[in-house]
Amino acid sequence: MSRFEVVRTGASASDSIPVTQKNVSHRKEPPNPSAAALQRQFSSAIKRVEVIWGETVIYVDAASVKQIIRWLHDDQSQRYDFLSDVTAVEYRDAEVPIEVVWHLRSLPFRRFLRIKAQLPKGTSLEIDSVYDIYRSADWLERECYDMFGIRFNGHPDLRRLLMWESYKEGYPLRKDFPLRGRFSRSEQLRQALAQNPEARYSMEELTIADAFAELPEDMRQRLNKGERTGE
Amino acid sequence: MGLTAPAEHRTVSYIPESQEGWALTRLDFLVNWARANSLWPMPFGTACCAIEFMATAASDFDLARFGMERMSFSPRQADVLICAGRVPFKLAPIIRRIWQQMPQPKWCISMGACASTGGMFDNYAVVQGIDTIIPVDVYVPGCPPRPEGLIYGIRMLQEKVKNERAADKGTRDEMEPDPSSQLYIPPSVIDELGEPFGNSVNQTRSAQ
Numbered sequence: 302m303s304r305f306e307v308v309r310t311g312a313s314a315s316d317s318i319p320v321t322q323k324n325v326s327h328r329k330e331p332p333n334p335s336a337a338a339l340q341r342q343f344s345s346a347i348k349r350v351e352v353i354w355g356e357t358v359i360y361v362d363a364a365s366v367k368q369i370i371r372w373l374h375d376d377q378s379q380r381y382d383f384l385s386d387v388t389a390v391e392y393r394d395a396e397v398p399i400e401v402v403w404h405l406r407s408l409p410f411r412r413f414l415r416i417k418a419q420l421p422k423g424t425s426l427e428i429d430s431v432y433d434i435y436r437s438a439d440w441l442e443r444e445c446y447d448m449f450g451i452r453f454n455g456h457p458d459l460r461r462l463l464m465w466e467s468y469k470e471g472y473p474l475r476k477d478f479p480l481r482g483r484f485s486r487s488e489q490l491r492q493a494l495a496q497n498p499e500a501r502y503s504m505e506e507l508t509i510a511d512a513f514a515e516l517p518e519d520m521r522q523r524l525n526k527g528e529r530t531g532e
Numbered sequence: 533m534g535l536t537a538p539a540e541h542r543t544v545s546y547i548p549e550s551q552e553g554w555a556l557t558r559l560d561f562l563v564n565w566a567r568a569n570s571l572w573p574m575p576f577g578t579a580c581c582a583i584e585f586m587a588t589a590a591s592d593f594d595l596a597r598f599g600m601e602r603m604s605f606s607p608r609q610a611d612v613l614i615c616a617g618r619v620p621f622k623l624a625p626i627i628r629r630i631w632q633q634m635p636q637p638k639w640c641i642s643m644g645a646c647a648s649t650g651g652m653f654d655n656y657a658v659v660q661g662i663d664t665i666i667p668v669d670v671y672v673p674g675c676p677p678r679p680e681g682l683i684y685g686i687r688m689l690q691e692k693v694k695n696e697r698a699a700d701k702g703t704r705d706e707m708e709p710d711p712s713s714q715l716y717i718p719p720s721v722i723d724e725l726g727e728p729f730g731n732s733v734n735q736t737r738s739a740q
Contacts, residue, residue, distance in 0.1 A: 464657070465622050473656055482656030486726030487719030489656075490664055493621035494628060494714040 325355040333357035333412055335379055343369055356413060363418040366403075367429035367455075370416065373405060374434050381405040381414065384435035387442055389449040391422075391476050401428055401451060420451065430455040448474040465496045560697050567611070567637065568693040569599040571686070574610030574634065576627060579617030581644040581676040588679035598686055607633040612689065613666070616676075618646035619659045628714075631666040636704050639669045639693070641685055644676050650726070651675065660726040664717065667707055 328351070336350045336357050346365040351358045361369055373381040386404040398419040405414045420426050430453035431438045442453040443462040450472035453459055460466055464473070469492065470483045482489055513521065573595075577585055589595045589603065604610035607630045619627055631640070642662055645651035648671045650660035662668060669692060672685035696703060709716040 463622075470656065478656070480655050485719075485723050486660055486664075487715065487722040489621060490624065490659065490722055491713045491715060491719070493624040493659075494665070494709075496622075496625055498622075498625055 327354060328352060330355045333414055335373065335381075335407075335412060335414055338376075338378065339369065339373075342372060356415060358415045358417060360417050360419065363401075363420055363428055366401075366416065366418050367431055367434075370403065370405070370431050371434050373414070379407060380409045381407045381412070383408055384431065384437050384441070387431070387438055387445055389445050389451055389474075391449065391474070393476060395422060398422060399426065399449065399451070401445070403431070425452070426450060427452045427454055429453070430459075432456050448472060450475065465493070465498075467492070467496055556699065557697075560699075563698070564694045564696055568690040571598075571600055571611045571639070571690070571693070572602050572604040572609060573600050573612045573614045573641075574604050574607050574630065575614050575616065576630065577614075577616040578619060578623070579644075579646065579676075581616035581647065584676045584679055585614060585616045585643065585682065588682045593679040593683065595683070595686075598683070598690070600686070607631075608635065610634050611638055612686075613638065613640045614643055614682075615640065615647045615662050616643040618651065618653055619662050619665075620657045621659055622657075624659055624665050627662065628665050628709075631707075636706065639689055640666055641670045641672060641682075641689060642668045643672045643682060643685070644674055646675075648673070660722075664715075664722045664725060667716075 330352045332350055332352045336359055339359060340347050340350070343361075343365065346362040346369060347359060348362065349360040351360075370381075373379045383406040384403065385406055386402070388402050390400045390402060392399075398421045400417045400419055403416040405416065406412070407414075418428060420428065426449075428451060430442055432442065432453070432455060438453075439456075439458070440462055442456050443459060445451055446453060446456075446459055447461040447463050461468060470489075471478055473482075484492070513524070516524070575582065575585060587593060589600075595601070600612075607613075611634075613627075613631055613634060615627065631638075640662075642648045646653060646658070647662050648668075650658050652675075654660070659665060670685045670689045672681050674681050677685075707716050713719070715722065
């Protein structure tokens with residue numbers, strides 16, 4: 302198979318019928334070939350495999366998420382090189398656990414995979430970070446922590462992303478969070494005005510001096526010649 | 533809702549019979565004529581209202597006809613703060629600081645439903661009206677307002693500028709927020725302004 306061939310999974314995987322949303326059945330499509338490979342590699346950690354609207358969802362053990370994602374990223378037969386989303390889902394019922402969701406995409410093999418791990422409510426809501434595999438997990442995990450309170454162990458800078466850092470009302474997308482927040486409007490405004498927007502983002506942090514070694518070669522040469530960077 | 537004016541609210545008494553001298557009123561007229569026809573706006577656009585504001589400034593509606601041909605992206609050279617769009621709580625200290633950086637005389641236009649009242653964003657993240665942070669002169673209704681609406685609001689502001697008198701003490705005083713809470717109107721008034729209305733009254737603040 303050529304590297305640039307589109308892998309079509311499902312009943313309509315022929316060239317004559319294009320794979321559109323209309324032609325994909327709800328649950329009858331065959332799963333992504335990575336699912337079988339995962340079950341061979343990590344048999345005990347794979348809990349369930351579902352195919353919904355042609356997309357494969359793999360429920361995995363929360364303790365081995367990082368190991369599985371690292372294998373999917375490193376293995377030459379998988380090569381999931383793009384993490385497009387990290388998020389979480391909380392359901393209304395108290396006994397249904399919170400799900401943490403990773404959206405992985407393999408650009409060489411044209412595959413999409415959704416990994417889910419379940420964290421029971423009432424526990425500490427901790428899971429391993431995938432920051433050292435995908436740098437794009439940085440802000441995605443920070444947003445997930447901000448909105449759901451899930452702690453990603455191993456993240457280098459886990460603090461709030463959307464709400465300000467001294468926000469005290471909790472985690473807004475949790476089901477027990479009231480829509481208007483927990484405090485009165487005047488107290489919310491008082492706390493918002495008390496925040497210091499420049500507390501963490503100093504101008505020194507925003508310079509590229511620390512990242513100089515990681516810049517492309519031509520940019521390093523231009524900076525060495527004294528070219529201004531537009532600050 | 534039964535809104536009440538805060539206790540320290542001051543009113544300017546204006547008695548037409550007791551007018552000042554002719555020279556002062558003529559000077560007022562001249563100064564106000566110059567100010568009203570050279571208002572430089574500081575655009576604070578955060579949402580779709582900013583798109584309408586751009587349309588107002590573009591050639592079809594041509595805000596330059598009213599002396600606003602220069603958008604002042606520095607608050608130091610601005611006269612009018614036009615807040616176009618919703619302001620989340622995270623932006624509250626920033627718009628407060630922009631307002632404090634603008635020199636007197638200065639005015640504020642709250643453009644659109646979200647900037648004026650929070651609009652449909654009656655939730656944990658959005659300020660329920662920027663008049664809880666900074667004083668507002670003109671509210672432009674609409675979601676978003678059409679450019680004609682914004683121009684009408686600007687004309688109203690120009691009328692307000694033309695009717696100012698140098699003899700009225702206090703109209704150009706800088707707002708002084710309470711040093712401990714940084715609020716400039718009492719917290720009970722903010723709570724009253726932020727009360728739920730419409731069909732959203734079943735959303736209570738109590739957590740489960």
